[in-house]
Amino acid sequence: xxxxxxxxxxxFKQIFRNKIxxxxxxxxxxxxxxxxxxxANNDIKNISMGVVDLDRSSTxxxxxxxxxxxxxxxxxxFSTSKKQGIRMLEKGKTDILIEIPHSFEKDIYNNEHPxxxxxxxxxxxxxxxxxxSYAGNILGGFAAEYAFSVTQGKIEVPKQIxxxxxxxxxxxxDYKSLMLPGVLAILITIMGILLSALNIVREKEMGTIEQxxxxxxxxxxxxxxxxxxxxxxxxxxxxxxxxVAVFLYNLEIQxxxxxxxxxxxxxxxxxxxxxxxxxxxxxxxxxAMFVMLFFMIIFILLSGLFTSADSMPVWAQGINTINPxxxxxxxxxxxxxxxxxxxxxxxxxxxxxxxxxxxxxxVIQSYKKVV
Amino acid sequence: MEASIKTExxxxxxxxxxxxxxxxxxxxxxxxxGFLGANGAGKTTAMRMLCGLLHPTSGKASVAGxxxxxxxxxxxxxxxxxxxxxxxxxxxxxxxxINFFGTIYGLSNTKIKEKTEQLLIRLNLMEEANSxxxxxxxxxxxxxxxxxxxxxxxxxxxxxxxxxxxxPITRRQFWELIYETADSGTTVFVTTHxxxxxxxxxxxxxxxxxxxxxxxxxxxxxxxFDASTMDExxxxxxxxxxxxx
Amino acid sequence: xxxxxxxxxxxVFGSKTALNNINMSIKQGELFGLIGxxxxxxxxxxxxxxxxxxxxxxxxxxxxxxxxxxxxxxxRIVGYMPGRFSLYQDLTVYENLNFFASIFGxxxxxxxxxxxxxxxxxxPFKERPAGxxxxxxxxxxxxxxxLVxxxxxxxxxxxxxxxxPVSRKEFWGMLKRLQxxxxxILVSTPYMDEAVLCERIALIQEGEIMAIDTxxxxxxxxxxxxxxVKSKKLYQLLKxxxxxxxxxxxxxxxxxxxxxxxxxxxxxxxxxxxxxxLGHENIEIKSIDAGIEDCFMELxxxxxx
Numbered sequence: 001x002x003x004x005x006x007x008x009x010x011x012f013k014q015i016f017r018n019k020i021x022x023x024x025x026x027x028x029x030x031x032x033x034x035x036x037x038x039x040a041n042n043d044i045k046n047i048s049m050g051v052v053d054l055d056r057s058s059t060x061x062x063x064x065x066x067x068x069x070x071x072x073x074x075x076x077x078f079s080t081s082k083k084q085g086i087r088m089l090e091k092g093k094t095d096i097l098i099e100i101p102h103s104f105e106k107d108i109y110n111n112e113h114p115x116x117x118x119x120x121x122x123x124x125x126x127x128x129x130x131x132x133s134y135a136g137n138i139l140g141g142f143a144a145e146y147a148f149s150v151t152q153g154k155i156e157v158p159k160q161i162x163x164x165x166x167x168x169x170x171x172x173x174d175y176k177s178l179m180l181p182g183v184l185a186i187l188i189t190i191m192g193i194l195l196s197a198l199n200i201v202r203e204k205e206m207g208t209i210e211q212x213x214x215x216x217x218x219x220x221x222x223x224x225x226x227x228x229x230x231x232x233x234x235x236x237x238x239x240x241x242x243x244v245a246v247f248l249y250n251l252e253i254q255x256x257x258x259x260x261x262x263x264x265x266x267x268x269x270x271x272x273x274x275x276x277x278x279x280x281x282x283x284x285x286x287x288a289m290f291v292m293l294f295f296m297i298i299f300i301l302l303s304g305l306f307t308s309a310d311s312m313p314v315w316a317q318g319i320n321t322i323n324p325x326x327x328x329x330x331x332x333x334x335x336x337x338x339x340x341x342x343x344x345x346x347x348x349x350x351x352x353x354x355x356x357x358x359x360x361x362x363v364i365q366s367y368k369k370v371v
Numbered sequence: 372m373e374a375s376i377k378t379e380x381x382x383x384x385x386x387x388x389x390x391x392x393x394x395x396x397x398x399x400x401x402x403x404x405g406f407l408g409a410n411g412a413g414k415t416t417a418m419r420m421l422c423g424l425l426h427p428t429s430g431k432a433s434v435a436g437x438x439x440x441x442x443x444x445x446x447x448x449x450x451x452x453x454x455x456x457x458x459x460x461x462x463x464x465x466x467x468x469i470n471f472f473g474t475i476y477g478l479s480n481t482k483i484k485e486k487t488e489q490l491l492i493r494l495n496l497m498e499e500a501n502s503x504x505x506x507x508x509x510x511x512x513x514x515x516x517x518x519x520x521x522x523x524x525x526x527x528x529x530x531x532x533x534x535x536x537x538x539p540i541t542r543r544q545f546w547e548l549i550y551e552t553a554d555s556g557t558t559v560f561v562t563t564h565x566x567x568x569x570x571x572x573x574x575x576x577x578x579x580x581x582x583x584x585x586x587x588x589x590x591x592x593x594x595x596f597d598a599s600t601m602d603e604x605x606x607x608x609x610x611x612x613x614x615x616x
Numbered sequence: 617x618x619x620x621x622x623x624x625x626x627x628v629f630g631s632k633t634a635l636n637n638i639n640m641s642i643k644q645g646e647l648f649g650l651i652g653x654x655x656x657x658x659x660x661x662x663x664x665x666x667x668x669x670x671x672x673x674x675x676x677x678x679x680x681x682x683x684x685x686x687x688x689x690x691x692r693i694v695g696y697m698p699g700r701f702s703l704y705q706d707l708t709v710y711e712n713l714n715f716f717a718s719i720f721g722x723x724x725x726x727x728x729x730x731x732x733x734x735x736x737x738x739x740p741f742k743e744r745p746a747g748x749x750x751x752x753x754x755x756x757x758x759x760x761x762x763l764v765x766x767x768x769x770x771x772x773x774x775x776x777x778x779x780x781p782v783s784r785k786e787f788w789g790m791l792k793r794l795q796x797x798x799x800x801i802l803v804s805t806p807y808m809d810e811a812v813l814c815e816r817i818a819l820i821q822e823g824e825i826m827a828i829d830t831x832x833x834x835x836x837x838x839x840x841x842x843x844x845v846k847s848k849k850l851y852q853l854l855k856x857x858x859x860x861x862x863x864x865x866x867x868x869x870x871x872x873x874x875x876x877x878x879x880x881x882x883x884x885x886x887x888x889x890x891x892x893x894l895g896h897e898n899i900e901i902k903s904i905d906a907g908i909e910d911c912f913m914e915l916x917x918x919x920x921x
Contacts, residue, residue, distance in 0.1 A: 002474050002477075003474060003475055003477075005474075006470070006471050006474035006475060007475075009471075010460065010463065010467070010471050013462070013463055013467065014460070014462050014463070017462045017503075018462065206456065206458065206461075207454055207455070207456030207457075207458040208458045208459075208460060210424070210454050210456075210458060211452065211454055211458035212475075213424055214422050214423070214424060214447055214450070214452040215447060215472075215475050215476065216444065216447050216448050216475065216476065216477070217475055409780035409781075409782070411750055411751075508655060509654050509655055535654070536653055536654035536774075536777065536806050537653050537654055538652070538653030538654075538656070538806075538821065538912075538916065539653070539808065539867075539909050539912055539913050539916075540867075540913055540916055540917075541653070543867050543868055546868060547851075547854065547868070550850065550851035550854070550868075551851065553851075554851050564778070564780060564781075566781055567809075567869075567870060569870075570869070570870025570871055571868065571870060571871075589870065589871060590871065601870075602781050602809070605781050605782075606781050606782055606785065609780065609781070609782050610782055
């Protein structure tokens with residue numbers, strides 16, 4: 001026990017005296033959260049809109065002003081022909097094109113069901129789908145209003161089932177809410193693997209590991225002496241991250257914070273283990289970095305942070321069964337946004353725990369004091 | 372005198388390359404034994420086997436009475452080791468290093484305090500006790516590293532090329548530490564390629580291409596090869612070696 | 617004109633003075649040794665002379681070119697072998713040599729006559745990656761690469777450190793032959809026994825020059841009477857001689873102790889009696905001439921006092 005305590009104390013002293021690492025530990029969560037959230041914002045705002053109004057009636061004007069009034073669209077082009085409108089779209093000057101046909105007002109008045117065409121630049125499909133649906137909603141709303149106002153209730157509006165979308169757990173489809181928990185997860189992953197992968201290799205390079213190998217320190221003591229300090233660092237970063245999320249972005253954590261810390265602790269156990277594994281097979285820090293990057297990129301891209309994991313191909317989902325980050329992104333979103341309990345996330349937790357036990361067992365085995 | 376280190380046909384192969392080829396020798400308690408050889412001759416490999424850092428391929432060896440195959444952990448408790456890179460923690464202070472290694476070897480807090488004082492006084496480092504090791508000159512790091520290897524009063528201490536490039540006075544001060552240690556009964560096993568240091572040892576062995584080509588006191592070896600310095604002895608032995616390629 | 621002129625060179629790193637007021641002149645075609653331990657300032661001085669770093673104060677010139685103003689010209693005429701092996705580990709012997717020849721605008725054949733003796737040792741391995749050579753071979757290759765463009769001055773920073781004694785001997789043999797070809801050679805080394813192989817040497821300690829002269833002259837300047845003393849118990853002998861009131865200094869030299877006395881009056885008999893009285897057996901006392909190492913340590917002691 002005393003040995004483990006001595007190992008842990010030594011590790012902490014070394015961390016605190018390493019000015020660069022110290023700054024990284026504090027700055028990384030804060031800077032990443034701010035940059036990632038603000039810069040990678042996928043919120044739909046200020047979509048560039050082009051309009052071709054072949055009707056030029058008061059009705060069509062009303063439609064256009066309604067579209068403009070929403071915060072989603074900015075009217076950037078008013079073309080005189082469909083051809084010109086499409087060209088604007090192709091040039092990228094507009095992202096969405098609304099075409100109001102020739103005898104629009106007259107047809108509405110005559111109950112002829114005129115069509116408004118919505119053409120969307122789908123290079124960014126997420127934006128495209130949302131833009132089209134906003135536009136569709138606005139137009140649909142307008143149609144209902146118009147029918148009511150024109151007939152003053154006299155013409156019976158056919159009964160329709162109005163589909164109202166309500167986004168559960170993220171009512172405003174706030175991109176930040178979507179990203180924040182996931183970004184927190186990524187942060188912890190990056191720092192965790194980075195610190196642990198480089199640490200043992202550094203000791204190898206400096207020769208201090210050989211000195212330890214010759215002492216009575218056991219492999220288990222050695223690993224615990226490394227795991228513990230880095231877990232503390234990881235939890236500290238979680239705290240920093242949560243503070244930024246809560247105070248800067250007003251994130252409301254629905255679930256239990258204690259559960260959150262518990263989850264992250266188990267996660268750190270497995271992710272640090274992966275880092276140590278990398279460092280036991282690397283000869284120098286550069287090698288360790290490259291292997292680490294390789295794993296991190298795969299873990300993060302497949303994790304479901306940026307794109308939905310469920311819509312990935314089968315082989316990717318297969319990889320995800322052993323991807324701890326995938327489970328963590330899921331858990332953090334569930335706990336933070338939905339308020340899930342331990343029971344709800346038991347499957348994911350078990351997965352992370354098993355990964356952690358396996359990896360660390362391999363590390364202890366393969367970290368040989370003897371070649 | 373009981374043998375501190377005993378080997379019999381100790382061998383280590385890396386694939387098809389035989390680094391250490393059937394070496395047999397013994398070292399007595401309290402001896403200063405010099406394990407000499409050119410770089411690549413196999414002496415570091417041999418030493419690492421004796422420290423429990425490397426699995427031998429075949430043969431027998433015992434260190435401090437413990438078998439290198441089956442009792443490695445016992446060996447580690449009873450030996451001290453100073454590696455080529457002096458492996459101190461550069462970002463910890465002298466006191467913190469002493470504390471750390473003392474704890475690892477299971478010394479009680481009182482014992483550690485005692486040892487710390489002794490060490491600081493002996494090495495004249497009282498004022499620098501709370502300075503980072505990184506700030507010390509090379510010679511002091513060397514002496515500190517050596518002292519830390521002895522903190523748990525081991526029976527044998529292994530020194531791997533301990534005196535790199537320091538000035539002659541500092542080197543001698545270091546060797547005086549070694550003398551003192553041997554005088555008090557600790558066996559000192561040192562590898563070096565500074566042949567003049569070979570002269571400080573009670574007995575030396577010279578390894579060439581994985582084999583021990585000579586083992587005796589420096590004086591006897593010089594007589595045998597009709598040489599005036601150990602450097603010459605080595606030169607005569609090593610001239611035909613294949614490690615010269 | 618001296619090939620290398622060093623005037624009042626100092627180099628300060630923050631609060632640490634690495635070199636303090638160095639003055640040296642090295643003649644054309646000399647084999648000059650800079651003798652000192654790690655941290656004495658040898659590499660720092662070399663860095664300044666080969667234009668790798670700038671002095672804090674003072675001036676220096678190589679072949680008439682100022683190290684600060686004419687750096688480009690110096691780089692064309694010097695060959696440099698730094699303390700650490702700095703060739704390309706994953707290029708072969710031949711590829712390394714070719715590389716260094718080409719960056720000076722030449723080919724290996726141009727100056728093959730210079731490196732022939734040395735290259736013959738490593739020629740059998742010319743297709744081997746440099747990283748896989750033994751220490752001695754690496755040094756020989758590095759020397760070839762430093763010579764391949766026919767430099768006028770050769771700077772060798774600790775070329776034999778860590779190399780086995782056989783290769784060391786061969787290396788110095790090569791240096792002598794190079795000297796005969798007219799190249800000025802400045803070598804730094806921590807090995808005292810190599811000092812006597814140089815024409816002139818400078819002893820450097822903690823950034824200061826303690827002495828500059830031929831090895832013979834330096835040895836002659838050893839002021840104290842020197843004896844080699846031996847007894848059955850070396851460590852005890854050392855301690856007892858330290859307590860002897862006539863001792864100026866005593867240091868272990870292998871199985872004997874070199875004892876420098878304060879004055880001429882103390883004879884071997886007096887020493888013998890003293891030791892006998894303390895229980896020493898098999899006492900052997902001889903008067904000896906000082907070696908470079910004795911002189912070095914005496915100078916170190918004097919500087920410290």
